[in-house]
Amino acid sequence: DTGVSQDPRHKITKRGQNVTFRCDPISEHNRLYWYRQTLGQGPEFLTYFQNEAQLEKSRLLSDRFSAERPKGSFSTLEIQRTEQGDSAMYLCASSSGGREETQYFGPGTRLLVL
Amino acid sequence: AQSVAQPEDQVNVAEGNPLTVKCTYSVSGNPYLFWYVQYPNRGLQFLLKYITGDNLVKGSYGFEAEFNKSQTSFHLKKPSALVSDSALYFCAVRGGFKTIFGAGTRLFVKA
Numbered sequence: 001d002t003g004v005s006q007d008p009r010h011k012i013t014k015r016g017q018n019v020t021f022r023c024d025p026i027s028e029h030n031r032l033y034w035y036r037q038t039l040g041q042g043p044e045f046l047t048y049f050q051n052e053a054q055l056e057k058s059r060l061l062s063d064r065f066s067a068e069r070p071k072g073s074f075s076t077l078e079i080q081r082t083e084q085g086d087s088a089m090y091l092c093a094s095s096s097g098g099r100e101e102t103q104y105f106g107p108g109t110r111l112l113v114l
Numbered sequence: 115a116q117s118v119a120q121p122e123d124q125v126n127v128a129e130g131n132p133l134t135v136k137c138t139y140s141v142s143g144n145p146y147l148f149w150y151v152q153y154p155n156r157g158l159q160f161l162l163k164y165i166t167g168d169n170l171v172k173g174s175y176g177f178e179a180e181f182n183k184s185q186t187s188f189h190l191k192k193p194s195a196l197v198s199d200s201a202l203y204f205c206a207v208r209g210g211f212k213t214i215f216g217a218g219t220r221l222f223v224k225a
Contacts, residue, residue, distance in 0.1 A: 004157070031211075042118075042204050042215030043158070056211065091157055100165045102148070103213060105157035 002026055004106035006092050012112045013082055020078045021109045025094030032075050033103060034067055035091040036060065043091050049075060050097070082113045116141035116209040120216035127195045128224050135190040135219045137205030146208040147188040149179055151201045152218070158204060164188060175199070195223045 005024045013019050025032050030051050035043035046065070048056045051072035061067075064082075069075040079086055089110050093103040117140045127133045139145055146165055150158040162173025169181045179190045190203060200223045205216045 006157075033213075040217070042206075042217050045212055045214070048211055093158075099146075100163075101208075102160055102163060104160060105150075107157045108155075110155070 004092055004094050004104055006090075006106040006109050008109055009107060010110050010112075012114065014114050015084060016081055018078065018080045019082060019111065020076055021090055021092075021111075023075045023077070023092030023094075023106060025074070025092070026104060027073075029094035029096050029104075030072065031095045031097050031101070031103075032069055033093045033095075034075070034077050035093065037089040037091055037108070038087075046077075046090075079111075082111075084113050087111055087113045116207045116212075116214050118205050118207050118214055118216040120203075120205055120219045122219050123217075124220045124222065126222045126224065129197050130194050133192050133195045133199070133221065133223070135203050135205075135221060137188045137190065137216060138186050139188060139205070139207045140186060141207050141209050143209065145181075145186075145188075147179075147181065148206040148208065148213070149173065149177070149188075149190050150204045150206065150215075152204065153201050161190070161203075195221075197223050197225050199223050 007022045032049040034046040037043045049069040064080045067077045089108045091108045092106045095101040095103045119138045148163045149161040164171050164181045172178045202218045
C-alpha cells in the first residue's frame with residue numbers, strides 16, 4: 001500500500017491527558033501537512049513540513065500542540081493537557097510539492113476528549 | 115487572503131440525473147482549485163484539480179469541473195449521478211503552500 005497511513009484511527013482520552021498521533025506519508029513525498037476537521041466543517045490547516053523542517057504553523061496550533069518530522073519521513077502530532085474542544089478528526093496529507101502539487105490524505109485519527 | 119464558499123449545505127438529486135455542486139473562490143494571483151470527496155469516517159479523496167489550461171477539467175469517477183474566471187467559480191458536475199456518489203464534497207483553493215477548504219456540500223443521490 002502506497003497511501004498515507006495514520007495511527008491510531010480512533011482515540012478516546014480523558015481531559016488533561018496527553019495524546020500522540022502518527023502519520024506515515026507516501027514514501028517519495030517531501031511535504032507533509034496536518035489538518036483538523038470538526039463536524040460540519042472542512043479541514044483547517046494546522047502545520048506544514050518540507051522534509052524535516054516545520055515551515056508554517058497556524059494560529060490554531062496552541063502551545064499545547066507540537067508536531068515533529070524528525071527524519072523527513074513520518075510525523076507525529078502531540079497534544080498536551082487535552083481539552084474537550086480538541087475533539088476532532090486530525091488529518092494528515094502529503095505531497096511531492098511543485099506548482100501542480102496534489103495533497104493526498106490519510107484516513108484520519110478521530111479524537112474524543114471526555 | 116484566499117477563501118472558498120460552498121453555498122449549498124446539501125444537494126439532492128435523483129439517480130441518473132445530472133448533478134452540480136457549487137463552489138466560488140477568492141484568491142490573489144492564479145487560482146489552484148481542487149475538489150475532494152469524503153465518505154463517512156474516511157479521509158479526503160482527491161477528485162480533480164485546475165491549475166491552468168482548459169476550463170473544463172475531468173477527474174475521477176466521471177466527475178468534471180468547470181473553471182469560470184469571470185464568475186470566480188469552480189462547480190463540480192457529473193452527467194449522470196449514482197447512488198454511490200452520495201458523500202461529502204469539498205472545494206479547496208491553494209495559495210502558496212496553504213490550502214483552504216470550503217465547509218463542504220453533502221450530496222444525496224436517491225434511487
